[in-house]
Amino acid sequence: MMMEMQKVDADRRVMLSEEEMEQSLPCFYRAVAEAAGYTETEDTMYDCTRILVASNVQDAIIRYYETTSPELSREQVITLLLLSGPKVDAELKDNEVVIQERFISEK
Secondary structure: OOEOOOOOOOOEEEEOOHHHHOOOHHHHHHHHHHHOOEOOOOOEEEOHHHEEEOHHHHHHHHHHHHHHOOOOOHHHHHHHHHHHOOEEOOOOOOOEEEEOOOOEEEO
16 A cells, blocks of 8 residues: 655665656656655655666666657757756666655655
């Protein structure tokens, strides 16, 4: 059963499927929260500075944008990730994501 809590109290590691990784950033953040056991509400907010991903997770997000938005240059996709995306942690295993305290909050 999903918890209705919207705050992560400590670092939490989750492993994602390819489907969960390869999607837009808003959908990706929702999938990560759900994988960690949280249910999104209309007041849920995600802090992109409080999430770390394995390099293959970032590659999957890039692949999503290159496939679904071919009008975006690679530079534009990378800029999107720099501004709104999760940061890569080279120590993480493939498909691994770490959500840190305050990644999930409410308005």
